[in-house]
Amino acid sequence: MADSIEALQKSKKTYLAVFGALLVGTVLTVVVASPPEFLYWLDVGEHGFDKWDAIIGLLIASTKATLVAVIFMHLNHEKKAIYWIFGAGLIFVTWMALLLALAYRDPIHDYLFYK
Amino acid sequence: MEIPYIVTPRKDTGLINSKIAIWLFLASEVMLFGGFFSAYVYLRMGADYPWPERTLPVLPGLINTFVLIGSSVTVVFAWVALKMREWRKFQIYMGITVACAALFMVLKGVEYNVKLHHQAVRLDDYSVIEGHLGYELKEGADKHHPNPDDYEKNHNGHKIEENMIRVKSEKLTFSVNRFYKSWVEEILSEAKHQNVTYILEEDVEAFTKPASSKSEKRQPKILAKKGTELSVELLQSLKKEYLKARAHNGVIRTEALRSEWVIAKKENPGKRGWEVATGVNIDMDAIGHELLTEVASATFVAEGGAELLFKPRNIQEGETSSRLRDDTVITGKLEESPMVFHNVDAIDFQWLVMKAEEKGISPESAIENSWLMKSNKFVRDAWAWHLKRNESRQKELNDRYGFEEGKNGKETDIPKRVLTHKELYRMGWKDFAKMGEETKNVSVGGVDAFKEEFLGPNYKARGEETFPHLSIPREEIRHAAKFSPAWNTYYAIYFTITGLHGLHVIGGALVLAYYLLFGRKMYLENPEWLTNRVEVGGLFWHFVDLIWIFAFPILYLM
Numbered sequence: 001m002a003d004s005i006e007a008l009q010k011s012k013k014t015y016l017a018v019f020g021a022l023l024v025g026t027v028l029t030v031v032v033a034s035p036p037e038f039l040y041w042l043d044v045g046e047h048g049f050d051k052w053d054a055i056i057g058l059l060i061a062s063t064k065a066t067l068v069a070v071i072f073m074h075l076n077h078e079k080k081a082i083y084w085i086f087g088a089g090l091i092f093v094t095w096m097a098l099l100l101a102l103a104y105r106d107p108i109h110d111y112l113f114y115k
Numbered sequence: 116m117e118i119p120y121i122v123t124p125r126k127d128t129g130l131i132n133s134k135i136a137i138w139l140f141l142a143s144e145v146m147l148f149g150g151f152f153s154a155y156v157y158l159r160m161g162a163d164y165p166w167p168e169r170t171l172p173v174l175p176g177l178i179n180t181f182v183l184i185g186s187s188v189t190v191v192f193a194w195v196a197l198k199m200r201e202w203r204k205f206q207i208y209m210g211i212t213v214a215c216a217a218l219f220m221v222l223k224g225v226e227y228n229v230k231l232h233h234q235a236v237r238l239d240d241y242s243v244i245e246g247h248l249g250y251e252l253k254e255g256a257d258k259h260h261p262n263p264d265d266y267e268k269n270h271n272g273h274k275i276e277e278n279m280i281r282v283k284s285e286k287l288t289f290s291v292n293r294f295y296k297s298w299v300e301e302i303l304s305e306a307k308h309q310n311v312t313y314i315l316e317e318d319v320e321a322f323t324k325p326a327s328s329k330s331e332k333r334q335p336k337i338l339a340k341k342g343t344e345l346s347v348e349l350l351q352s353l354k355k356e357y358l359k360a361r362a363h364n365g366v367i368r369t370e371a372l373r374s375e376w377v378i379a380k381k382e383n384p385g386k387r388g389w390e391v392a393t394g395v396n397i398d399m400d401a402i403g404h405e406l407l408t409e410v411a412s413a414t415f416v417a418e419g420g421a422e423l424l425f426k427p428r429n430i431q432e433g434e435t436s437s438r439l440r441d442d443t444v445i446t447g448k449l450e451e452s453p454m455v456f457h458n459v460d461a462i463d464f465q466w467l468v469m470k471a472e473e474k475g476i477s478p479e480s481a482i483e484n485s486w487l488m489k490s491n492k493f494v495r496d497a498w499a500w501h502l503k504r505n506e507s508r509q510k511e512l513n514d515r516y517g518f519e520e521g522k523n524g525k526e527t528d529i530p531k532r533v534l535t536h537k538e539l540y541r542m543g544w545k546d547f548a549k550m551g552e553e554t555k556n557v558s559v560g561g562v563d564a565f566k567e568e569f570l571g572p573n574y575k576a577r578g579e580e581t582f583p584h585l586s587i588p589r590e591e592i593r594h595a596a597k598f599s600p601a602w603n604t605y606y607a608i609y610f611t612i613t614g615l616h617g618l619h620v621i622g623g624a625l626v627l628a629y630y631l632l633f634g635r636k637m638y639l640e641n642p643e644w645l646t647n648r649v650e651v652g653g654l655f656w657h658f659v660d661l662i663w664i665f666a667f668p669i670l671y672l673m
Contacts, residue, residue: 005199008195008198012192012195015188015191015192016188018188019184019187019188022184022187022664023184026177026180026181026184026667029667030173030177030672033169033668033672033673034169034173034672046532046533047512047532047533047534048168048534048535048537048538049168049169049535049673053672054673057668057669057672057673058665058668058669060668061664061665061668064664065661065664065665068657068660068661069657072191072653072657072660073654073657073658079128079130080129081128081130081135082130082134082135082138085135085139085142086138086142086145088142089141089142089143089145089146090145092146093146093149093150096146096149097149097153097156100153100157104157104160104161
């Protein structure tokens with residue numbers, strides 16, 4: 001943990017930089033999602049919303065979230081115990097989502113089943 | 116009690132205890148929100164209706180994102196200020212943080228309010244109409260600029276939303292056990308307002324005491340006399356008698372059945388219960404004289420009947436007989452009860468087209484044959500305008516992106532990019548506004564235009580030329596709701612995620628505000644302790660920001 005005055009002063013600058021990055025990221029998500037006329041080339045994939053919009057949007061969001069977690073929440077210099085705790089949470093949430101995906105693939109959802 | 120390791124770290128973990136605790140909590144929060152986000156994914160994948168893509172106004176969500184990111188920075192600055200023992204700066208930064216939280220909640224409240232007053236209706240043919248319902252006006256009142264006393268009022272003196280089921284109620288049959296007190300009061304009050312009294316149709320008679328023997332003749336007691344006025348107290352006293360009789364009879368019936376079983380077992384030794392069960396019956400003749408009468412309902416009549424109004428969700432209406440949710444049966448003629456939009460701000464044929472395509476009908480003919488197109492001239496004109504506009508929008512796409520190449524390297528007439536379903540089959544309020552500007556020269560500017568981005572269409576400024584009046588007969592309606600969780604699964608998950616997030620904002624802000632207002636004493640005693648507390652509170656606050664970073668694009672932009 002940054003404890004000296006100089007280190008704290010320095011980290012303040014980092015925080016401001018992250019703040020700027022987050023603002024830019026936010027504007028970027030909106031612009032990419034519905035590009036104004038003069039930026040029409042930002043509309044990747046098909047016209048309108050498609051998987052590319054989802055991927056790009058989530059990528060930007062993940063980047064922003066990582067910035068917040070790493071810099072604001074000090075995950076860049078944290079003790080081991082914290083990584084274990086938070087890592088376990090992330091693993092469980094991923095596992096849960098995968099379980100749902102498995103349920104979604106359940107053969108009972110076969111449309112022929114209802115015919 | 117001394118709490119250990121809140122200022123000096125524990126040797127084994129190298130951390131203060133509160134930090135471990137908050138991270139454990141955050142890990143559980145990740146799983147909580149993770150659950151809802153995956154619920155969103157699967158609701159969207161499994162939706163059997165056109166998912167409302169990019170349907171919310173972006174501006175409020177965008178501003179709220181800025182507000183929350185800003186507060187995330189100030190909370191970390193507040194922590195740095197404490198670390199450097201600058202109390203004044205801490206106060207300022209923390210103050211801004213809490214103010215940001217309040218602003219966030221206010222904006223959220225405005226957003227919710229707009230949704231919960233915005234009506235949507237799905238017709239029988241799956242076309243969807245959105246807009247604002249109005250209140251009933253007195254005859255001859257100015258429809259466009261009504262005064263406060265131009266409105267029709269009900270018995271409470273409240274305005275009447277034009278979305279009520281009207282029944283000329285000649286006869287009311289209450290379930291004495293299930294009647295809902297405040298609805299009865301409502302009915303009574305409205306009837307009184309119309310100078311109508313409901314009276315008991317017939318004497319309510321019941322045996323209230325068991326006879327001592329089979330031969331004894333019992334006299335029924337009159338619980339309520341014919342002609343007694345309807346009142347909650349009367350229904351309550353009938354309910355009391357009903358419950359008493361039911362309890363009494365229950366005991367006797369159980370006893371009788373039990374002794375029948377004893378006999379049956381004796382007569383059929385070695386047989387299983389299910390083999391003899393059909394032969395085991397209560398001898399009603401034998402116990403009949405001991406039973407009391409269970410009077411389950413009471414019927415009241417009124418000459419001519421009062422015209423009663425019910426919210427659609429509380430009534431299952433029928434031509435001559437309707438039923439309320441509390442099992443009250445209303446006999447009387449159903450009057451015309453249309454749902455009246457004073458301003459329509461969207462027509463949506465996406466679902467209708469989806470249903471038509473499933474059946475192999477072309478979208479054009481399905482729309483052509485929809486109730487809306489057949490019955491409303493404004494809709495026909497608007498749709499003609501919309502089709503023309505779509506043509507030019509498609510042409511723009513063609514000019515920009517060109518056409519697909521065929522096998523021989525020549526251009527085909529299949530465009531590389533086509534309009535979305537939403538653009539093709541939905542006219543939102545912005546399309547209505549554009550049409551009004553182009554064809555009727557109605558426009559708004561400046562502050563009003565900005566307000567529209569926030570609160571949705573400005574009916575007053577644009578008027579009925581842009582957002583027309585529309586009355587929908589009740590029988591055309593398949594489903595109607597405000598933009599609430601009842602409308603569709605998108606709004607259900609939207610309110611769940613944002614509502615839960617809002618609760619976290621409130622909780623976090625309360626904790627941070629506590630440090631701000633009551634932290635001075637701790638700061639003077641042990642500043643490092645307060646610093647650590649603020650860091651932990653800050654961690655939670657960053658997490659709340661983190662959730663919003665995902666919620667905003669997912670709910671507003673996708």
